[in-house]
Amino acid sequence: MEMTFNLTRRDDGIAILTMDVPGETMNTLKAQFGPEISEILAEIKSDSSIRGLVLISGKKDSFVAGADISMLDACKTASDAKALSQQGHVVFNELEALTIPVVAAIHGACLGGGLELALACHQRVCSDDGKTMLGVPEVQLGLLPGGGGTQRLPRLVGITTALDMMLTGKQIRPKQALKMGLVNDVVPQTILLQTAVEMALAGKRAPKPVKKSLVNQVLEGTSFGRNIIFDQATKQVEKKTQGNYPAPAKIIDCVRQGIAKGMQKGLEVEASHFAELVVSKESEALRSIFFATTEMKKETGAEGASPRKVKKAVILGGGLMGGGIASVTTTKAKIPVRVKDISEKGLSNALAYAYKLLDKGVKRRHMTPAARDNLMALMTTTTEYKGVKDADIVVEAVFEDLALKHQMVKDIERECGEHTIFASNTSSLPISQIAEAATRPENVIGLHYFSPVEKMPLVEVIAHAKTSPETIATTVAFARKQGKTPIVVQDGAGFYVNRILALYMNEAAQLLLEGQSVEHLDKALVKFGFPVGPITLLDEVGIDVGAKISPILEKELGERFKAPAAFDKLLGDDRKGRKNGKGFYQYGASSKKAKAVDESVYGVLGIKPGTNKDAKAVAERCVVQMLNEAVRCLEDGIIASPRDGDIGAIFGIGFPPFLGGPFHYIDTLGAANLVRILEGYQSQLGSRFEPCERLKTMAQENAHFF
Numbered sequence: 001m002e003m004t005f006n007l008t009r010r011d012d013g014i015a016i017l018t019m020d021v022p023g024e025t026m027n028t029l030k031a032q033f034g035p036e037i038s039e040i041l042a043e044i045k046s047d048s049s050i051r052g053l054v055l056i057s058g059k060k061d062s063f064v065a066g067a068d069i070s071m072l073d074a075c076k077t078a079s080d081a082k083a084l085s086q087q088g089h090v091v092f093n094e095l096e097a098l099t100i101p102v103v104a105a106i107h108g109a110c111l112g113g114g115l116e117l118a119l120a121c122h123q124r125v126c127s128d129d130g131k132t133m134l135g136v137p138e139v140q141l142g143l144l145p146g147g148g149g150t151q152r153l154p155r156l157v158g159i160t161t162a163l164d165m166m167l168t169g170k171q172i173r174p175k176q177a178l179k180m181g182l183v184n185d186v187v188p189q190t191i192l193l194q195t196a197v198e199m200a201l202a203g204k205r206a207p208k209p210v211k212k213s214l215v216n217q218v219l220e221g222t223s224f225g226r227n228i229i230f231d232q233a234t235k236q237v238e239k240k241t242q243g244n245y246p247a248p249a250k251i252i253d254c255v256r257q258g259i260a261k262g263m264q265k266g267l268e269v270e271a272s273h274f275a276e277l278v279v280s281k282e283s284e285a286l287r288s289i290f291f292a293t294t295e296m297k298k299e300t301g302a303e304g305a306s307p308r309k310v311k312k313a314v315i316l317g318g319g320l321m322g323g324g325i326a327s328v329t330t331t332k333a334k335i336p337v338r339v340k341d342i343s344e345k346g347l348s349n350a351l352a353y354a355y356k357l358l359d360k361g362v363k364r365r366h367m368t369p370a371a372r373d374n375l376m377a378l379m380t381t382t383t384e385y386k387g388v389k390d391a392d393i394v395v396e397a398v399f400e401d402l403a404l405k406h407q408m409v410k411d412i413e414r415e416c417g418e419h420t421i422f423a424s425n426t427s428s429l430p431i432s433q434i435a436e437a438a439t440r441p442e443n444v445i446g447l448h449y450f451s452p453v454e455k456m457p458l459v460e461v462i463a464h465a466k467t468s469p470e471t472i473a474t475t476v477a478f479a480r481k482q483g484k485t486p487i488v489v490q491d492g493a494g495f496y497v498n499r500i501l502a503l504y505m506n507e508a509a510q511l512l513l514e515g516q517s518v519e520h521l522d523k524a525l526v527k528f529g530f531p532v533g534p535i536t537l538l539d540e541v542g543i544d545v546g547a548k549i550s551p552i553l554e555k556e557l558g559e560r561f562k563a564p565a566a567f568d569k570l571l572g573d574d575r576k577g578r579k580n581g582k583g584f585y586q587y588g589a590s591s592k593k594a595k596a597v598d599e600s601v602y603g604v605l606g607i608k609p610g611t612n613k614d615a616k617a618v619a620e621r622c623v624v625q626m627l628n629e630a631v632r633c634l635e636d637g638i639i640a641s642p643r644d645g646d647i648g649a650i651f652g653i654g655f656p657p658f659l660g661g662p663f664h665y666i667d668t669l670g671a672a673n674l675v676r677i678l679e680g681y682q683s684q685l686g687s688r689f690e691p692c693e694r695l696k697t698m699a700q701e702n703a704h705f706f
């Protein structure tokens with residue numbers, strides 16, 4: 001069997017231990033490595049000619065991506081998982097206990113168990129490459145660092161920094177890592193191995209003391225101060241997770257107990273908590289999302305089609321969406337963009353949007369001003385169709401007006417090349433209707449972004465009947481280069497995300513009109529696990545946008561999409577939401593966050609908030625509408641699979657990730673149970689709750705989606 005670890009000896013007495021998992025693109029830690037590593041450690045200990053050890057990856061651009069998540073999936077019981085963690089502790093403790101200096105030479109991803117492996121080495125040096133990132137992202141999988149990270153990290157970089165890393169799962173760049181003391185040096189990759197060897201030859205070095213503020217020194221230096229840190233962290237995670245994610249509290253407990261009772265006790269607590277988390281339903285759901293997104297990355301979006309390379313893009317419209325699309329195209333995809341707008345104002349908005357994003361990076365020292373300016377140079381602007389002939393793709397982000405979009409199609413067919421893709425960022429108009437103006441409909445596609453474009457990971461790629469497979473594949477690849485997670489959906493009013501969102505929002509509106517307060521509605525759905533409540537979301541998206549989309553959906557999809565008539569009064573009172581500072585919430589002149597509910601909205605709607613219903617019941621009414629419509633979208637072929645439906649809902653509207661997405665959640669609830677709930681509401685509140693046929697069939701067959 002091919003080995004993963006290869007030990008070579010240099011004349012200067014430094015041994016190089018190269019990790020290279022056969023047949024895999026990334027190194028990951030697997031249980032079966034235990035005996036191989038123990039054998040190598042025994043060999044090293046018995047060979048007095050070895051004066052030092054350097055650990056390096058044999059992979060081109062990654063160190064170690066963590067424990068093999070598939071291995072964790074294979075754990076059937078908590079004791080299986082605990083054994084894995086304990087095995088990791090034994091191996092890493094043995095590595096750390098070597099009397100010779102051990103240096104980790106890191107290039108590329110050094111994450112999770114990979115960083116824990118590096119922490120068990122006496123020193124660490126990493127490359128200054130953009131691909132090099134260090135972190136402990138286990139919390140994003142509903143886990144915690146189970147290879148000693150909860151103990152070694154705080155002792156190396158301090159409690160506050162370690163908690164921040166473990167509770168967010170953030171990736172640390174090389175310079176940041178050096179500054180916080182996570183690595184001892186940062187060098188070009190060309191001299192990474194040589195530097196590591198020199199560090200080993202120089203012998204063990206105590207880690208440089210991490211510079212801490214006086215306040216931090218006092219807080220971390222006394223048990224009273226440490227308790228303040230832990231209590232504050234606990235309060236923050238409770239507020240953020242609403243009790244829906246068990247991992248953060250367990251991370252805090254591992255650190256707290258380890259610092260108070262010593263590393264050995266800390267490791268015992270870590271192994272126990274890690275084990276419970278591996279078999280938790282939350283982690284199972286989060287791991288399924290990781291595998292789903294990884295699987296999707298390999299798909300072109302159109303069977304058998306290969307994407308064309310996009311060397312230049314044109315964005316029509318420099319407004320909020322156009323500016324965002326242009327920004328992610330230059331800053332993420334690093335593709336030259338020409339923004340066309342009818343006014344200079346629109347063009348300057350697009351430039352300002354990109355500059356503001358990039359300048360944040362400069363201020364955070366992630367980027368130099370020169371790098372910012374080089375990326376800004378990729379964006380040019382025009383009020384006429386000049387310099388667009390060689391565009392490979394044009395993304396239109398103009399008003400939701402079919403005639404205007406038809407004009408755009410004709411303009412682009414006249415001004416650009418025969419292969420140029422026309423991608424519409426429409427949020428509701430069927431692509432087939434937009435394509436009616438095209439002489440080359442095979443080049444017309446939907447590419448629906450979500451606002452704010454630089455933050456929302458999802459895009460919907462909408463193919464109409466005549467869209468060519470190559471157009472689909474090229475658009476999917478283009479979105480991926482922008483850092484997006486694209487799902488290919490079929491043409492139809494509202495596509496997928498806005499369609500399931502519309503019924504969820506309508507139900508919230510019904511509850512509001514029944515006398516539930518705005519705060520209560522929003523709090524109930526945040527407690528359920530959404531990032532923001534439905535009323536806040538309506539203010540963010542725009543009450544006018546919602547009002548425009550609803551009739552389109554109702555016309556094509558039926559009565560159930562009819563929005564409550566009372567909501568027209570809001571527009572009559574010029575309430576558009578955040579965009580014009582007047583909606584359900586008050587908006588101060590400069591405040592980014594909505595202040596308080598604008599109580600006058602109740603008068604506009606002609607309602608008076610009554611007694612609030614149970615929060616779970618409020619959430620359930622809104623969520624089951626979304627679940628039922630998600631299944632209808634699968635039934636109608638709008639989405640290709642439950643997997644795409646889960647990813648679309650999570651990445652598009654923040655459906656609670658710990659539930660795995662609508663389809664995973666229906667499996668958890670049980671189709672029969674969901675049908676029973678829907679039918680209950682149907683008898684009380686009307687036909688909008690009627691379960692779709694697919695759900696009723698699944699209920700009868702006790703079927704599951706996964």
Ligand SMILES: C[C@@H](O)CC(=O)SCCNC(=O)CCNC(=O)[C@H](O)C(C)(C)COP(=O)(O)OP(=O)(O)OC[C@H]1O[C@@H](n2cnc3c(N)ncnc32)[C@H](O)[C@@H]1OP(=O)(O)O
Pocket residue numbers: 025026028065066067068069070088109111112113114116137138141143144145146147149294297
């Ligand atoms: C001991 C405890 O602390 C427990 C842990 O360590 S839990 C694991 C913690 N690590 C992570 O969460 C990292 C997960 N991986 C990633 O975030 C990304 O893969 C990456 C940032 C490392 C690289 O991203 P990218 O360059 O986009 O590559 P892919 O995501 O497509 O991955 C390439 C292939 O590697 C497989 N893979 C990556 N990480 C893991 C992992 N931890 N376990 C199992 N497999 C992993 C991924 O599935 C791809 O496989 P393929 O066969 O090539 O499709």
